[in-house]
Amino acid sequence: MVKKFIFSLILIVICSFATTKSFSQIENDKYFEMNKAIETFGSVFKSLHSNYVDDINSGDLVKTAIDAMLAKLDPYTNFYPESDMEDVKLQLLGQYGGIGALIHYDNGIVYISEPYEGLPAYKAGVKAGDAIISVDGESAKGKTNEQVRERLRGQAGTEIELEVERDGQIIKKKFRREDIQLPNVPYFGMIDKEVGYIKLNEFTKEAAKHVQEAFENLKRQNMQYLVLDLRGNGGGLLQEAVSIVNLFVDKGQVVVSTKAKTADKNGVFKTTKKAIDTKIPIVVLIDGSSASASEIVAGSLQDFDRAVIMGQCSFGKGLVQNILPLIYNSQMKVTVSKYYIPSGRCIQAIDYSHRDKDGKANKIPDSLRTAFKTKGGRTVYDGLGIEPDVTIDPKYVSNIAITLISKFHCFNYATKFVKENPSIVSAKDFEITDKIYNDFVEYLKDKDYNYTTTSERILEDLISSAKKEKLGDETLKEIELIKTQIEEDKSGDLIKYEEDIKEILLSEIVVRYYNQKGRIEALLKHDSEVKQAIELLYNKKEYEKILGK
Numbered sequence: 441m442v443k444k445f446i447f448s449l450i451l452i453v454i455c456s457f458a459t460t461k462s463f464s465q466i467e468n469d470k471y472f473e474m475n476k477a478i479e480t481f482g483s484v485f486k487s488l489h490s491n492y493v494d495d496i497n498s499g500d501l502v503k504t505a506i507d508a509m510l511a512k513l514d515p516y517t518n519f520y521p522e523s524d525m526e527d528v529k530l531q532l533l534g535q536y537g538g539i540g541a542l543i544h545y546d547n548g549i550v551y552i553s554e555p556y557e558g559l560p561a562y563k564a565g566v567k568a569g570d571a572i573i574s575v576d577g578e579s580a581k582g583k584t585n586e587q588v589r590e591r592l593r594g595q596a597g598t599e600i601e602l603e604v605e606r607d608g609q610i611i612k613k614k615f616r617r618e619d620i621q622l623p624n625v626p627y628f629g630m631i632d633k634e635v636g637y638i639k640l641n642e643f644t645k646e647a648a649k650h651v652q653e654a655f656e657n658l659k660r661q662n663m664q665y666l667v668l669d670l671r672g673n674g675g676g677l678l679q680e681a682v683s684i685v686n687l688f689v690d691k692g693q694v695v696v697s698t699k700a701k702t703a704d705k706n707g708v709f710k711t712t713k714k715a716i717d718t719k720i721p722i723v724v725l726i727d728g729s730s731a732s733a734s735e736i737v738a739g740s741l742q743d744f745d746r747a748v749i750m751g752q753c754s755f756g757k758g759l760v761q762n763i764l765p766l767i768y769n770s771q772m773k774v775t776v777s778k779y780y781i782p783s784g785r786c787i788q789a790i791d792y793s794h795r796d797k798d799g800k801a802n803k804i805p806d807s808l809r810t811a812f813k814t815k816g817g818r819t820v821y822d823g824l825g826i827e828p829d830v831t832i833d834p835k836y837v838s839n840i841a842i843t844l845i846s847k848f849h850c851f852n853y854a855t856k857f858v859k860e861n862p863s864i865v866s867a868k869d870f871e872i873t874d875k876i877y878n879d880f881v882e883y884l885k886d887k888d889y890n891y892t893t894t895s896e897r898i899l900e901d902l903i904s905s906a907k908k909e910k911l912g913d914e915t916l917k918e919i920e921l922i923k924t925q926i927e928e929d930k931s932g933d934l935i936k937y938e939e940d941i942k943e944i945l946l947s948e949i950v951v952r953y954y955n956q957k958g959r960i961e962a963l964l965k966h967d968s969e970v971k972q973a974i975e976l977l978y979n980k981k982e983y984e985k986i987l988g989k
Contacts, residue, residue: 514775514792516761522769538593539600540620541566545585546848552604557955564615568952569855570604577601607859627960628654635974636663639960643676643733648683652716655687665977667970669725671751675732678709678760685740686711690718693782695740698760700777721983722747723973726826727834731755735787736779739826743782745816745987749828750973756789756825783812785822816988829986830976832969840933841940843891853883854948867950867958872942880945881934899923
């Protein structure tokens, strides 16, 4: 019996040792494979450098290799050489050194799209529609949008000389670059007698402070209800999102938990201050471009039953990135964890760790989604972004509207309009009248705005298939007849989609006189989603029913 016990004990010790050794061996194998891969890459690179027939740009080659490697992971893990540090500043802080203007490329020329109010280009008198001729004496002719953008950016305080063409005249502007801080809150105001509106564009440094200042300003104007607009907001700093939730949710509540590969890198982010208002009814507007920090705010307020979420399903980015310093002043943005909002759900919609045979990462299937409960017991799900409490179908954008925007016809007409009209009425009161619209239609007469509809593309495929399958001439004639009818129908699109095109023109014209604030104010009165948000806020019974109260 004793011998049997001793044998068993020895066997357990041996198995334990073997198990420990196997775990250790696994780690050793990992490091061996990693070192083997590094040495292999170095060997290939050195061989190329020594033997390839042409000269090799080492920096470009390594950057290409790194980018290809990271592309196997997720789109948020990126490498930044020293030359791209301005892009890192822009992503993290919403800040960069430059002139403070949007630009675009059209038919071989780079134009100023919009100089931001109060920033260097604006103060120097640069205007939307100006064609960039040269930057610091270097011609912009034949340069891409990206190449000109790189020349415009630079260290704050450095001087820049810009040569632009306006109305056939060459104008020189000499001024200094500045640290450009993009506004987190480009607009806030009362959109109804008792309803306040805050548009939050980004979650860069001090976003929560800017939202709080806007909120307190609106409260002084007798705001009783709030619409927080996160549409198109791609996110930013996690801590700013937590602080914004804290404005409406009291101290001590867990807003986000992060889970990494190892437990020591997990994190918990709580509200740390007394909320400024825990009672005011809130509608949060989101869409398919609301991501990351936007989803933390919308999802947390939904999980706490603190706001009604309205719009379309959000993007579904439940991944957290850190910036890691590397050698030679380069940096890497790395996905280090997933985040989970108060109900316990992760809203990540795409599974990058598993790809199909073509290497494509797909959305998490419905069968793998899990149900969670909000604070008040409402059912919510993980794996698909933030699903609105009130879903609104996205606005249809017609083919002709897309074409008029992409070919810059609306932009160029706005340049013409401003030249002919030194001033307009206030942004709130300005409208695209029938007279203005008819003038725009006249302006288009010698312009190319041809486009192909989805129906036409389908018919082209059908005709091609019919010919391959040698269908009868009568069948082909019927298909061609339908194609002709569609083309004739398209000719009336300027009338059919007049209201949509008027909105685009309104946006392009008002921003020339009243900048971003004016553009948002002018478009709000046409915003059907904002109108539905106002209606819901005034319907107390329906609002509380949605929140399960």
